[in-house]
Amino acid sequence: xxxxxxxxxxxxxxxxxxxxxxxxxxxxxxxxxxxxxxxxxxxxxxxxxxxxxxxxxxxxxxxxxxxxxxxxxxxxxxxxxxxxxxxxxxxxxxxxxxxxxxxxxxxxxxxxxxxxxxxxxxxxxxxxxxxxxxxxxxxxxxxxxxxxxxxxxxxxxxxxxxxxxxxxxxxxxxxxxxxxxxxxxxxxxxxxxxxxxxxxxxxxxxxxxxxxxxxxxxxxxxxxxxxxxxxxxxxxxxxxxxxxxxxxxxxxxxxxxxxxxxx
Amino acid sequence: xxxxxxxxxxxxxxxxxxxxxxxxxxxxxxxxxxxxxxxxxxxxxxxxxxxxxxxxxxxxxxxxxxxxxxxxxxxxxxxxxxxxxxxxxxxxxxxxxxxxxxxxxxxxxxxxxxxxxxxxxxxxxxxxxxxxxxxxxxxxxxxxxxxxxxxxxxxxxxxxxxxxxxxxxxxxxxxxxxxxxxxxxxxxxxxxxxxxxxxxxxxxxxxxxxxxxxxxxxxxxxxxxxxxxxxxxxxxxxxxxxxxxxxxxxxxxxxxxxxxxxxxxxxxxxxxxxxxxxxxxxxxxxxxxxxxxxxxx
Numbered sequence: 001x002x003x004x005x006x007x008x009x010x011x012x013x014x015x016x017x018x019x020x021x022x023x024x025x026x027x028x029x030x031x032x033x034x035x036x037x038x039x040x041x042x043x044x045x046x047x048x049x050x051x052x053x054x055x056x057x058x059x060x061x062x063x064x065x066x067x068x069x070x071x072x073x074x075x076x077x078x079x080x081x082x083x084x085x086x087x088x089x090x091x092x093x094x095x096x097x098x099x100x101x102x103x104x105x106x107x108x109x110x111x112x113x114x115x116x117x118x119x120x121x122x123x124x125x126x127x128x129x130x131x132x133x134x135x136x137x138x139x140x141x142x143x144x145x146x147x148x149x150x151x152x153x154x155x156x157x158x159x160x161x162x163x164x165x166x167x168x169x170x171x172x173x174x175x176x177x178x179x180x181x182x183x184x185x186x187x188x189x190x191x192x193x194x195x196x197x198x199x200x201x202x203x204x205x206x207x208x209x210x211x212x213x214x215x216x217x218x219x220x221x222x223x224x225x226x227x228x229x230x231x232x233x234x235x236x237x238x239x240x241x242x243x244x245x246x247x248x249x250x251x252x253x254x255x256x257x258x259x260x261x262x263x
Numbered sequence: 264x265x266x267x268x269x270x271x272x273x274x275x276x277x278x279x280x281x282x283x284x285x286x287x288x289x290x291x292x293x294x295x296x297x298x299x300x301x302x303x304x305x306x307x308x309x310x311x312x313x314x315x316x317x318x319x320x321x322x323x324x325x326x327x328x329x330x331x332x333x334x335x336x337x338x339x340x341x342x343x344x345x346x347x348x349x350x351x352x353x354x355x356x357x358x359x360x361x362x363x364x365x366x367x368x369x370x371x372x373x374x375x376x377x378x379x380x381x382x383x384x385x386x387x388x389x390x391x392x393x394x395x396x397x398x399x400x401x402x403x404x405x406x407x408x409x410x411x412x413x414x415x416x417x418x419x420x421x422x423x424x425x426x427x428x429x430x431x432x433x434x435x436x437x438x439x440x441x442x443x444x445x446x447x448x449x450x451x452x453x454x455x456x457x458x459x460x461x462x463x464x465x466x467x468x469x470x471x472x473x474x475x476x477x478x479x480x481x482x483x484x485x486x487x488x489x490x491x492x493x494x495x496x497x498x499x500x501x502x503x504x505x506x507x508x509x510x511x512x513x514x515x516x517x518x519x520x521x522x523x524x525x526x527x528x529x530x531x532x533x534x535x536x537x538x539x540x541x542x543x544x545x546x547x548x549x550x551x552x553x554x555x556x557x558x559x560x
């Protein structure tokens with residue numbers, strides 16, 4: 001007799017890989033109950049595939065919806081979700097796409113799909129009231145150098161080998177040019193957003209390093225050092241002023257003082 | 264831990280069930296903008312946990328409507344245990360919106376770290392009963408609320424079951440004191456698919472334990488397991504059918520003013536259609552209560 005664990009393992013296998021995983025002997029329902037497992041198998045495949053495809057419309061615009069749908073179907077078998085929030089499922093789909101047969105002819109595909117993933121997420125973010133320059137300056141320069149920052153929720157930094165932001169702009173403008181020259185060379189991108197709105201900003205290598213480090217909780221002074229290592233001419237003062245002016249800083253966490261600075 | 268939800272006066276009348284709609288993300292902004300005339304709203308927390316903007320709108324609605332939180336990913340039937348991290352996230356939302364009810368399903372969805380995105384069937388025996396009683400306790404402690412359990416939509420059952428679904432639900436209520444969410448459409452659909460009388464099923468439920476009802480549309484398709492017969496699939500993609508409305512009227516007579524939600528998850532219609540179904544449910548409830556009152560007089 002199958003244990004409850006065996007039953008659940010069998011159904012899991014049937015849903016992900018197909019077949020009835022040896023459950024025929026224990027199922028009841030209709031003349032051939034194993035065939036009714038198809039209702040659950042179809043639900044698993046259709047809902048997850050549909051969810052993925054709906055999350056990557058720009059990628060479908062780029063490489064075709066059939067390609068994305070076929071990849072999504074393979075993905076839900078190879079990489080089932082691990083958490084119940086399906087909106088969070090698919091972060092590794094861009095890399096999976098790049099490994100699909102024929103994807104090698106689109107070397108920027110994974111990075112473009114990853115950009116789309118992050119755009120979708122920041123578009124749902126709720127931005128907090130940012131700190132003003134006066135609020136931040138009140139800490140004093142020494143304390144500030146050792147402080148870390150909280151940036152707006154949802155802001156994301158990435159580096160790309162191609163000008164995928166320009167390609168994404170073409171998608172948003174619903175353009176279908178006969179020829180599109182995609183510039184290569186590393187670019188830094190900042191994706192930030194608010195409900196129904198988002199922005200993709202280009203950043204210099206130093207600024208990308210600086211802001212990425214801050215987003216990871218690195219203290220301001222150390223983030224400046226990281227940026228200067230990448231770009232010796234990095235202008236720290238200008239970068240800090242620009243960061244504050246763009247409304248990205250929501251909290252300062254002092255390491256040498258007990259107080260935090262909040263709006 | 265088990266408590267009875269409290270609502271304000273019903274828009275359909277003081278003695279009829281409060282009726283409302285399952286609120287899905289495509290209709291969220293419209294509901295915020297128009298405040299449709301329904302008695303309450305029900306949400307799946309899993310739709311909001313990764314969506315701060317939608318959560319902000321839901322908090323706005325929580326100031327205007329009683330809200331019910333209906334989980335689809337808690338998986339109380341999983342032999343591997345409860346996903347505590349997910350529970351903590353649900354608890355965060357619950358604490359923020361203070362719902363009138365929190366509910367989930369007599370089912371499992373997770374195995375060996377994989378979430379299968381469906382409400383999957385359980386064998387009904389003492390092993391499963393003990394597992395569910397333990398998990399219900401764990402869920403209720405983590406959420407700080409009573410957790411109401413919904414009857415499933417069934418396509419298969421297990422030869423190893425030692426109880427019927429009805430017997431199992433009664434045992435679960437006896438053992439844990441939990442309340443039930445009676446999905447009337449599921450009763451009808453499962454009765455059709457598994458071959459039992461849905462009216463007898465309703466008669467057998469512990470009426471005092473029923474805290475909520477659901478109604479939803481289903482889709483009929485060829486039953487591959489039994490050629491020539493139909494299988495009803497719980498798609499929530501259509502209007503409620505006349506036989507289910509009749510069964511609902513019977514359920515209202517049994518369970519009286521239990522609040523009701525209309526569920527529609529796929530091919531979601533205009534909001535007005537959904538509101539009309541909720542109004543219709545309220546009308547059915549009013550007529551049944553009036554008939555009962557007349558007989559009593």
